[in-house]
Amino acid sequence: GAVVSQHPSWVICKSGTSVKIECRSLDFQATTMFWYRQFPKQSLMLMATSNEGSKATYEQGVEKDKFLINHASLTLSTLTVTSAHPEDSSFYICSAWGGTTLAGWNTGELFFGEGSRLTVL
Amino acid sequence: DAKTTQPPSMDCAEGRAANLPCNHSTISGNEYVYWYRQIHSQGPQYIIHGLKNNETNEMASLIITEDRKSSTLILPHATLRDTAVYYCIDIQGAQKLVFGQGTRLTINP
Numbered sequence: 001g002a003v004v005s006q007h008p009s010w011v012i013c014k015s016g017t018s019v020k021i022e023c024r025s026l027d028f029q030a031t032t033m034f035w036y037r038q039f040p041k042q043s044l045m046l047m048a049t050s051n052e053g054s055k056a057t058y059e060q061g062v063e064k065d066k067f068l069i070n071h072a073s074l075t076l077s078t079l080t081v082t083s084a085h086p087e088d089s090s091f092y093i094c095s096a097w098g099g100t101t102l103a104g105w106n107t108g109e110l111f112f113g114e115g116s117r118l119t120v121l
Numbered sequence: 122d123a124k125t126t127q128p129p130s131m132d133c134a135e136g137r138a139a140n141l142p143c144n145h146s147t148i149s150g151n152e153y154v155y156w157y158r159q160i161h162s163q164g165p166q167y168i169i170h171g172l173k174n175n176e177t178n179e180m181a182s183l184i185i186t187e188d189r190k191s192s193t194l195i196l197p198h199a200t201l202r203d204t205a206v207y208y209c210i211d212i213q214g215a216q217k218l219v220f221g222q223g224t225r226l227t228i229n230p
Contacts, residue, residue, distance in 0.1 A: 006164075034217055043208075044165070044220040093164050095218070110155070110218060112164035 003027060004096050006113035013084055014121055020080045021116045023094030029074035030096035035067075038091040038115075050077040050094075084120040092116045124148070125209050130225040139196040141224050143209035146190050152213045154185060156194045158205040159223075165208065168194065199228045 003026040013019050023033055031052045036044040048069055049057040056069035066088075068080040077096075081088050095112040125145045133139040145154065153172050157165040169176055169183045171192075176183045182195040196203055208223040 004164075036220075043206075043222050044159075046217055046219060049217055091162070095164075109167050109170070111167065112157075115162070115164045117162070 004030075004094060004111045004113040006092075006094055006116050008116060009114060010117040010119075012119045012121065015085050016083055018080055018082045019084055019118060020078055021092055021094075021118075023077045023079070023096070023113055025075045025096050025111075028096075030077075031074060033071060033077040033094055033096045035069060035077075035079050036093045036095070038093060044093060047079075052077075081118065084118070086120045089118055089120045092118060124211050124219070125221050127207070127209060127221060127224045129222060130227070132227050132229055133196075133199050135201060135228050135230050136198055139199040139203065139226060139228070141194040141196075141207050141209075141226060142191065143194070144191050145209070145211045148189050148211045149213065152211045154183065154189075154192050155210045155212055155218070156181070156183065156207065157210070157218075158203075158207045158226075160202075160205045165220075168207075199226075201228050201230065204228045 005024045005026055007022045011019055033050040035047045037047050038044045046059050047062045050069045050071040052071045052074055058064045071077040093115045095110050097110050124147050125143050127143050153170050155170040156168040158168055159165045169178055169181050171183045171185055184193045204227050206223040206225050208220050210218050
């Protein structure tokens with residue numbers, strides 16, 4: 001089945017540095033990907049919709065200059081947390097709809113990556 | 122905001138059927154009902170989805186009421202590995218999923 005892969009699965013960084021998280025659709029093309037953030041014992045919060053070849057659409061309250069999203073190809077979206085601070089420590093998850101695959105398959109299923117745990121010291 | 126409501130927690134004995142309810146009173150005619158679950162520190166896992174007919178797959182069954190205002194996810198023989206947070210979501214097309222708080226299901230030995 002379709003797989004969405006994230007890298008890195010966990011990262012520790014110093015306050016003030018920037019961190020990039022990659023989200024790849026491994027066997028299908030994704031024109032749209034979604035980025036979520038999840039704090040401990042809370043639900044997933046949608047941050048933004050990543051659109052291939054155009055600007056991302058951010059949810060209300062999410063700083064677009066803080067969380068840079070780039071969707072340069074049909075299989076890759078990246079989220080860069082700029083000038084990270086301890087309050088940015090969270091579990092970041094991406095997802096993509098299983099649209100037409102390179103082999104022509106479509107299940108109408110939204111697939112999620114394994115998540116990336118960011119800890120800012 | 123999420124458009125569905127679920128009980129915050131449920132318990133079920135191992136080996137028994139786990140029935141998880143969901144209310145989606147504002148669902149529109151072309152919105153599907155999707156169910157996902159999230160095991161601790163992992164990304165959500167797709168379980169099943171349906172429009173108006175009941176659906177079954179290798180993981181679960183989905184029962185949707187005739188008026189589509191509520192649904193029930195059934196795990197026929199719950200195991201300890203089914204302990205997770207379960208989310209039901211209404212969605213139309215390839216749009217963004219907005220998660221509610223879900224139901225924390227605990228399977229007890």
